[in-house]
Amino acid sequence: MELLDSKAKTKSFSIFIFITGIVLVAFNLRPAITSLGPLVGMIQKDVGLSHWSAGLLMSLPLVIFALLSPIVPKIANRLTNELTLLIGLSFLLIGILIRSIPMPFFLFTGTFLAGVGIAIGNVLLPAIVKDKFPEKFGLMTSVYSTSMGLVASLASGVSIPLAINLNLGWQGAQIVWAIPAVVAILVWLLLHNNNKKETRVFQQNAGSNTKRLWRTPLAWQIAIFMGFQSFLFYVTISWLPEILHSQGMSMETAGWMLSLTQLVGLPASFFIPVLAGRTQSQVWIGFMLGMCSVLGYSGLLFGSSYPILIVSITLIGLGLGGAFPLALTYIGLRARNANQAAALSGMTQSTGYLLAAVGPLFIGYLYDIAHLWTIPIATLIFVSVIVMIFAMLSGRNRFV
Numbered sequence: 001m002e003l004l005d006s007k008a009k010t011k012s013f014s015i016f017i018f019i020t021g022i023v024l025v026a027f028n029l030r031p032a033i034t035s036l037g038p039l040v041g042m043i044q045k046d047v048g049l050s051h052w053s054a055g056l057l058m059s060l061p062l063v064i065f066a067l068l069s070p071i072v073p074k075i076a077n078r079l080t081n082e083l084t085l086l087i088g089l090s091f092l093l094i095g096i097l098i099r100s101i102p103m104p105f106f107l108f109t110g111t112f113l114a115g116v117g118i119a120i121g122n123v124l125l126p127a128i129v130k131d132k133f134p135e136k137f138g139l140m141t142s143v144y145s146t147s148m149g150l151v152a153s154l155a156s157g158v159s160i161p162l163a164i165n166l167n168l169g170w171q172g173a174q175i176v177w178a179i180p181a182v183v184a185i186l187v188w189l190l191l192h193n194n195n196k197k198e199t200r201v202f203q204q205n206a207g208s209n210t211k212r213l214w215r216t217p218l219a220w221q222i223a224i225f226m227g228f229q230s231f232l233f234y235v236t237i238s239w240l241p242e243i244l245h246s247q248g249m250s251m252e253t254a255g256w257m258l259s260l261t262q263l264v265g266l267p268a269s270f271f272i273p274v275l276a277g278r279t280q281s282q283v284w285i286g287f288m289l290g291m292c293s294v295l296g297y298s299g300l301l302f303g304s305s306y307p308i309l310i311v312s313i314t315l316i317g318l319g320l321g322g323a324f325p326l327a328l329t330y331i332g333l334r335a336r337n338a339n340q341a342a343a344l345s346g347m348t349q350s351t352g353y354l355l356a357a358v359g360p361l362f363i364g365y366l367y368d369i370a371h372l373w374t375i376p377i378a379t380l381i382f383v384s385v386i387v388m389i390f391a392m393l394s395g396r397n398r399f400v
Contacts, residue, residue, distance in 0.1 A: 138277020265321015290388020
């Protein structure tokens with residue numbers, strides 16, 4: 001009896017550490033990106049970047065996501081999941097430290113390395129959750145996607161206060177986000193040491209699974225949904241403070257409004273995967289989230305009063321806050337097992353982020369041409385309609 005109790009306690013502790021590790025990885029998948037948006041103006045002045053170059057800086061991690069995502073399952077198949085995540089977290093930490101050097105070369109090199117680290121975590125988390133918690137996939141997706149959104153919103157809100165009020169500058173405001181990376185590395189070192197014989201999520205037939213997925217319409221529908229919702233998210237993270245500043249807000253207030261956008265999306269981030277996991281069809285969820293985005297960006301276009309802006313920001317937050325975890329949930333719901341989920345995760349995030357990568361760059365380019373935010377915002381409304389359509393198509397009760 002004591003032996004059984006000891007084994008049960010050991011298993012419970014192992015599960016607890018795994019959940020902690022997953023949440024800590026989620027903590028690190030957005031701050032290196034979302035903290036940049038409010039600081040873009042300061043970085044442009046200090047380093048000498050145009051709007052086009054600043055857009056490229058925000059798009060670079062997404063290009064890395066697109067290029068690296070199909071390779072991550074193969075890397076994890078040769079190594080272990082724990083070691084692969086450790087490598088990713090190490091790249092992220094090094095990237096954050098390097099890009100605090102106020103020179104274009106180091107700024108872009110550090111962002112590149114951070115993008116490599118985030119790409120590894122992006123692909124591995126859905127597959128690991130599918131493998132470790134197959135019966136609780138929706139709930140666990142809620143836990144880590146909400147954790148991701150919470151820290152992402154905090155990163156946006158505190159960037160300006162850290163840089164100005166605490167006199168850290170934009171460099172110091174970036175280095176702060178090396179702390180959660182260090183903590184995550186320590187936890188995954190423990191998991192790696194305790195799970196060296198862990199069965200790997202990615203089996204030898206992962207490559208054939210991926211090849212089949214590239215010919216599956218449903219996989220492409222999920223990828224397009226993933227891509228365009230990411231397009232909206234990263235454009236919003238990059239340019240919403242500038243859009244609000246052009247309508248009379250101070251940059252500090254605009255930074256907190258960006259934080260609010262992400263905070264109001266946290267309830268959607270938690271409940272959407274749970275609801276999606278309990279229903280056979282998620283078409284209605286896709287429609288509701290899409291309409292939130294359409295109405296939210298329309299409010300930015302047609303209204304400039306504070307009440308209208310608050311309502312618009314709230315709707316945008318709900319739409320974006322629910323869309324990303326819904327896309328992650330689709331990866332698990334539309335796959336039959338963890339191996340297939342890994343292949344689907346790599347395929348959809350590769351093609352999806354390739355679409356998303358053009359977002360900040362393209363919107364910055366439109367602004368440089370027009371010198372007004374009207375055309376860029378109208379573009380976001382159009383993209384919101386695309387997101388709604390493919391969220392609904394992906395929500396039909398089928399498997400890849």
